[in-house]
Amino acid sequence: MTDHAQQLRTFIIENFLFGQAGGDGLCDTDSFLDKGIIDSTGMLELVAFLEKTYGIKVGDEEFVPENLDSIQNLVQFLGRKRAGAAGGA
Amino acid sequence: MQVEEFLEATARRFPDKIAVAAGEHRLTYAELTSRVRRLAGGLVKAGVGRGERVAIVLENSVDAVVAIFAVLKAGAVFVMLNPTIKSEKLTGVLNNCRGAALIAYARTVEALRAGGHETPHLRVVVLAGSEPARPGPDLPRLLAWDALVRPEQDSAIPGPKCIDVDLAALLYTSGSTGKPKGVMMTHLNLTSITQSIITYLELTSDDTILNVLPLSFGYGLTQVLMSAFMGCTLILERSFAYPAAILDRMTKERVTGFPLVSSISAILLQMDLRKWDLSRLRYITSAAAMLPVEHIRKLRELLPHMKIYSMYGLTECMRVTYLPPEQIDIRPSSVGKGMPNEQVYIVDEKGEEVGPGVTGELVIRGSNVMKGYWEAPEETARALRDGPYPWEKVLYSGDLFRMDEEGYLYFVARKDDIIKTRGEKVSPREVEDVLYGLPEVAEAAVVGVPDEILGSAIKAVLTLRNGATLSEQTVQRYCREHLEDFMVPKFVEFREELPKTTSGKIARRELGVSGGSSS
Numbered sequence: 197m198t199d200h201a202q203q204l205r206t207f208i209i210e211n212f213l214f215g216q217a218g219g220d221g222l223c224d225t226d227s228f229l230d231k232g233i234i235d236s237t238g239m240l241e242l243v244a245f246l247e248k249t250y251g252i253k254v255g256d257e258e259f260v261p262e263n264l265d266s267i268q269n270l271v272q273f274l275g276r277k278r279a280g281a282a283g284g285a
Numbered sequence: 286m287q288v289e290e291f292l293e294a295t296a297r298r299f300p301d302k303i304a305v306a307a308g309e310h311r312l313t314y315a316e317l318t319s320r321v322r323r324l325a326g327g328l329v330k331a332g333v334g335r336g337e338r339v340a341i342v343l344e345n346s347v348d349a350v351v352a353i354f355a356v357l358k359a360g361a362v363f364v365m366l367n368p369t370i371k372s373e374k375l376t377g378v379l380n381n382c383r384g385a386a387l388i389a390y391a392r393t394v395e396a397l398r399a400g401g402h403e404t405p406h407l408r409v410v411v412l413a414g415s416e417p418a419r420p421g422p423d424l425p426r427l428l429a430w431d432a433l434v435r436p437e438q439d440s441a442i443p444g445p446k447c448i449d450v451d452l453a454a455l456l457y458t459s460g461s462t463g464k465p466k467g468v469m470m471t472h473l474n475l476t477s478i479t480q481s482i483i484t485y486l487e488l489t490s491d492d493t494i495l496n497v498l499p500l501s502f503g504y505g506l507t508q509v510l511m512s513a514f515m516g517c518t519l520i521l522e523r524s525f526a527y528p529a530a531i532l533d534r535m536t537k538e539r540v541t542g543f544p545l546v547s548s549i550s551a552i553l554l555q556m557d558l559r560k561w562d563l564s565r566l567r568y569i570t571s572a573a574a575m576l577p578v579e580h581i582r583k584l585r586e587l588l589p590h591m592k593i594y595s596m597y598g599l600t601e602c603m604r605v606t607y608l609p610p611e612q613i614d615i616r617p618s619s620v621g622k623g624m625p626n627e628q629v630y631i632v633d634e635k636g637e638e639v640g641p642g643v644t645g646e647l648v649i650r651g652s653n654v655m656k657g658y659w660e661a662p663e664e665t666a667r668a669l670r671d672g673p674y675p676w677e678k679v680l681y682s683g684d685l686f687r688m689d690e691e692g693y694l695y696f697v698a699r700k701d702d703i704i705k706t707r708g709e710k711v712s713p714r715e716v717e718d719v720l721y722g723l724p725e726v727a728e729a730a731v732v733g734v735p736d737e738i739l740g741s742a743i744k745a746v747l748t749l750r751n752g753a754t755l756s757e758q759t760v761q762r763y764c765r766e767h768l769e770d771f772m773v774p775k776f777v778e779f780r781e782e783l784p785k786t787t788s789g790k791i792a793r794r795e796l797g798v799s800g801g802s803s804s
Contacts, residue, residue, distance in 0.1 A: 237548065256557050
């Protein structure tokens with residue numbers, strides 16, 4: 197769980213903040229939308245990263261803030277996706 | 286009639302109808318006009334006078350709509366800026382227009398203060414949002430939004446009575462010199478533009494528009510004006526980052542109109558749109574950059590009931606043309622003809638009108654044409670020139686077009702090097718000026734490269750000083766600190782030398798860049 201958080205944080209800081217987390221850092225609960233971190237093309241890059249790194253498929257209807265708008269939401273979303281896959285989907 | 290008077294007339298017709306919704310916030314027309322009146326009163330009381338400029342740096346929100354109309358109601362001129370604007374540019378704009386007031390969130394105010402540049406004309410700051418800013422001697426008078434819009438403020442002082450040739454807005458746009466220029470729009474300009482668009486979209490008070498475009502962008506701003514004039518419901522979203530959330534909202538709010546740019550249609554077409562009930566969606570519009578014909582074909586297949594309006598505009602007159610939807614299958618690559626109450630034609634190098642099939646510059650005449658660029662007579666003279674009649678100037682668009690035998694227009698190219706990315710104009714010079722701020726950079730050239738989603742992606746090609754090293758990431762980070770998000774280069778390439786013209790200038794057009802990543 198925390199490994200995912202760290203991995204996601206690194207990806208987001210490297211790719212969207214160009215290596216700089218800013219004055220207050222990036223909290224696990226920070227909304228990417230509120231902080232202006234990820235735009236629509238960035239979101240496509242993030243989802244491509246999720247699919248490649250974690251071997252999941254993000255469905256069209258899953259492109260919502262509840263799943264993707266903070267590191268915490270992403271970690272929980274990954275957890276749900278993997279539980280779903282293990283459940284014999 | 287004044288722009289804010291249209292809103293007031295609508296509020297008398299539909300007081301209890303939802304005027305604007307964003308996130309969890311919803312305002313009826315009665316609530317919207319009452320907030321507008323109170324905020325306007327607060328601005329007047331704070332000494333903002335007729336014709337003074339008030340900068341607004343707010344995200345797409347109900348507050349942004351309140352702010353626009355409140356500034357007008359106070360008799361002042363609104364200057365809507367992109368919420369990702371950085372302190373250097375904000376200072377530049379505030380000083381250029383001698384802004385008397387600023388309406389912004391604490392983070393913008395703090396960034397402005399941290400920038401340490403003087404803004405001698407700024408007397409009032411209205412703080413929106415929930416975060417406080419530290420008052421201090423370095424800041425002008427600080428007013429809290431919440432205190433200004435409280436119901437007990439309703440006895441507010443009325444603003445001065447303006448007339449329709451008074452200035453309503455300054456819209457800053459990229460210029461080829463790299464310095465943003467303030468496009469001057471009067472109440473009459475905005476009213477005329479809004480009414481023309483309403484006419485051809487056949488908009489009614491039953492329409493609900495969902496807008497994700499920034500309101501600093503003419504195409505986003507017109508959505509606010511159209512909706513207020515007609516009594517539509519306007520749903521504002523901050524971005525298209527979560528397309529499923531937008532589509533959910535479109536279904537839930539029974540959205541009938543959706544303005545988009547090609548980067549949005551590119552994302553939409555990667556999704557399975559059949560998962561959403563879009564049967565209410567009456568029309569989509571496209572402006573800023575042509576929708577690829579392939580997008581149009583696919584959208585027609587997926588949503589055959591929906592009208593597609595292919596349009597073309599520029600900040601200097603907001604909108605120029607639209608293609609009647611019944612023509613979209615016949616000539617999908619055309620942007621149509623001039624909108625109602627406007628005349629357009631194509632001229633050659635000598636300013637002579639040309640006929641079908643000949644490429645030339647598009648010229649616009651009508652009451653939508655701006656009054657000029659704020660205190661920039663030379664640039665104004667290049668854009669507004671003598672036309673066929675002695676009583677008026679006409680607008681030279683800077684865009685090359687051709688016309689078919691039936692008078693439909695086709696965009697050919699821009700005359701200058703301005704890049705269009707995500708539908709927004711970016712001046713290569715403005716980005717290059719920032720890149721030269723990196724001490725390692727010897728030479729910089731910025732160009733647009735084709736990009737499936739963005740239309741054009743921004744690419745910086747750099748040479749470095751002897752012995753200096755720099756990474757793509759460092760360059761992008763530096764740009765992000767100094768430029769609005771959409772101007773940050775997506776790609777950075779380092780070279781030993783850049784091609785030059787015979788006079789020794791960097792020849793952007795000879796860089797020979799095609800693809801994106803090469804670093």
